[in-house]
Amino acid sequence: MSNFPSQNKRKIRVGTNHVLAAAFVLVIAFVSSFLRLLTLSSIHDGSSSAAAENTNSAIGAPGIQQLDTSAISTKSKRPNSFHFVISSDCTSYQRWEVLVQLHSAQSIRQCGRYTWIVSGCLEEGDGAEAGKGKGGAHSDKLTPSLLLEEVGRHFPVTLSNHTVAKEAIGAKDDNDCHTIHPHLHFTPDFTNMSVYGGPFADGTRKRTFKGRNGKIQQGNYGNTYPFNNKPNGLNHWAQHFLRNDERRDESIVLIDPDFLFLNKFELDEIVLPGKPAAAKYGLGWSGIPCPFISVTNKDVNNFYSAGPPYVIHIEDVLKFSKRWSDLVPPTFDEYPLLYAEMFAYSMAAADLGLKHKLVKNIFSGCMTGWPHTHEKEELNALKLSAKTYADLIENAPLGLEATGGGASSCFLSPLSPPPFLHYCARYSFVTPFSNSDGDNSNVYHWFAKRHVDHDILDCGEHPQPLQPFLSNQHERGEGGDKDWNVLAVCAIVRAINYAKRMGCEKDAMNH
Numbered sequence: 001m002s003n004f005p006s007q008n009k010r011k012i013r014v015g016t017n018h019v020l021a022a023a024f025v026l027v028i029a030f031v032s033s034f035l036r037l038l039t040l041s042s043i044h045d046g047s048s049s050a051a052a053e054n055t056n057s058a059i060g061a062p063g064i065q066q067l068d069t070s071a072i073s074t075k076s077k078r079p080n081s082f083h084f085v086i087s088s089d090c091t092s093y094q095r096w097e098v099l100v101q102l103h104s105a106q107s108i109r110q111c112g113r114y115t116w117i118v119s120g121c122l123e124e125g126d127g128a129e130a131g132k133g134k135g136g137a138h139s140d141k142l143t144p145s146l147l148l149e150e151v152g153r154h155f156p157v158t159l160s161n162h163t164v165a166k167e168a169i170g171a172k173d174d175n176d177c178h179t180i181h182p183h184l185h186f187t188p189d190f191t192n193m194s195v196y197g198g199p200f201a202d203g204t205r206k207r208t209f210k211g212r213n214g215k216i217q218q219g220n221y222g223n224t225y226p227f228n229n230k231p232n233g234l235n236h237w238a239q240h241f242l243r244n245d246e247r248r249d250e251s252i253v254l255i256d257p258d259f260l261f262l263n264k265f266e267l268d269e270i271v272l273p274g275k276p277a278a279a280k281y282g283l284g285w286s287g288i289p290c291p292f293i294s295v296t297n298k299d300v301n302n303f304y305s306a307g308p309p310y311v312i313h314i315e316d317v318l319k320f321s322k323r324w325s326d327l328v329p330p331t332f333d334e335y336p337l338l339y340a341e342m343f344a345y346s347m348a349a350a351d352l353g354l355k356h357k358l359v360k361n362i363f364s365g366c367m368t369g370w371p372h373t374h375e376k377e378e379l380n381a382l383k384l385s386a387k388t389y390a391d392l393i394e395n396a397p398l399g400l401e402a403t404g405g406g407a408s409s410c411f412l413s414p415l416s417p418p419p420f421l422h423y424c425a426r427y428s429f430v431t432p433f434s435n436s437d438g439d440n441s442n443v444y445h446w447f448a449k450r451h452v453d454h455d456i457l458d459c460g461e462h463p464q465p466l467q468p469f470l471s472n473q474h475e476r477g478e479g480g481d482k483d484w485n486v487l488a489v490c491a492i493v494r495a496i497n498y499a500k501r502m503g504c505e506k507d508a509m510n511h
């Protein structure tokens with residue numbers, strides 16, 4: 001903490017003219033507050049630990065049951081109309097992720113509209129990279145038409161540069177929630193942080209961040225920060241959407257490409273203009289001086305310790321995404337690591353007074369603890385679900401059973417998973433499962449998103465269902481819980497196989 005000035009408690013109001021100066025101070029305060037999360041939870045696909053909710057619950061953050069009801073409208077008890085918005089890059093890697101996500105939504109009949117914001121495609125005609133990828137960061141970049149071609153193989157797709165057609169809104173607010181019609185919206189690339197100027201723009205000075213333990217961390221993004229696409233892509237889409245679409249009753253749900261639907265997403269809260277909601281993250285900021293006169297530590301815990309899914313009323317999206325976009329570059333200069341975009345989100349929300357209704361238990365798998373089951377029946381079902389899949393994988397490693405039913409089929413009744421799995425981490429289990437305490441005969445079965453082949457959904461290249469990856473050596477899992485590690489592997493592997501099957505069956509029908 002010694003690196004943070006302790007005299008932050010000035011009255012600072014971030015006006016549009018003072019973004020840089022104010023954001024500097026804000027960043028310091030916010031970054032300190034997020035440190036706990038960041039130091040405990042390593043980068044995506046790494047060994048992010050169960051850092052967030054559980055470890056910070058001692059701060060006294062309210063659970064959903066205890067939240068004050070002032071933000072809940074008593075007038076309008078109409079359910080939310082959700083409009084899911086996903087921001088991705090234009091690689092074959094995020095393409096399979098989002099397609100798998102859309103299939104998972106369809107498989108559990110999630111109602112709502114879907115918009116997929118794709119940033120930074122190659123120019124048409126410049127398809128040199130296409131088809132040359134591997135997995136993860138080594139995937140190939142695509143042109144809009146290459147992306148669209150593959151999406152169109154799976155779903156009836158519309159481009160958002162057309163006025164949204166009635167017939168394209170199949171999965172709207174009626175009961176027709178079994179066919180997803182994604183809208184694609186293409187935007188420029190926003191990852192070049194040099195365009196925002198500042199002391200690091202020319203690349204000669206490196207951004208660093210001094211952690212609480214005094215250790216200097218270097219960002220590994222240089223001047224290319226992929227997550228700057230999120231706020232800017234959203235803003236780009238919102239400008240376009242508001243001009244072309246008349247609906248003003250929707251709640252925009254922002255999720256990342258590596259989210260899967262395990263269960264229907266619903267909210268008890270009605271999201272209204274000025275009253276967003278989000279998943280509660282453990283971004284505790286106890287004891288840290290707060291630069292906003294209006295934002296106390298308690299307020300941060302209660303309203304701004306937010307992360308995806310973010311749920312924002314459409315009327316708020318334009319101004320919010322603008323503020324969020326403005327705050328990413330100065331945040332990134334101070335904090336050149338993965339979650340700069342998340343800090344910037346919280347700061348923008350605090351600055352605009354958009355108090356979030358923070359909700360627990362809407363996702364699992366990453367940056368949060370595994371769900372806690374207290375009911376004996378559910379606990380039994382958890383154990384049985386895990387054992388069933390582990391035994392299946394052990395005994396029939398090439399069994400087509402692994403394709404059955406999609407992600408939700410991993411959870412035996414009465415076990416009811418949270419709406420989302422966020423598979424940013426690595427998950428593993430060993431077989432034989434019953435005596436899985438690590439003797440050398442054990443086989444490790446694991447999943448990590450970056451190891452998936454970039455064209456995993458291709459029926460010709462990958463005719464067989466995906467199986468969990470195999471290893472004879474120890475593969476770390478996520479956050480200890482053995483049963484939930486099995487179920488995470490099961491859910492994502494089955495979700496991929498479900499998406500493969502749906503796409504390939506459609507292919508076969510069309511030929």
Ligand SMILES: *[C@@H]1O[C@H](CO)[C@@H](O)[C@H](O)[C@H]1NC(C)=O
Pocket residue numbers: 144159161162186
């Ligand atoms: C919509 O975008 C596509 C690809 O980006 C383009 O080819 C098409 O001409 C656009 N259509 C309209 C109506 O602007």
Ligand SMILES: *[C@@H]1O[C@H](CO)[C@@H](O)[C@H](O)[C@H]1NC(C)=O
Pocket residue numbers: 192193194195
């Ligand atoms: C990034 O932006 C800077 C400043 O506008 C420009 O000079 C540079 O060429 C850009 N880099 C890439 C890779 O486009």
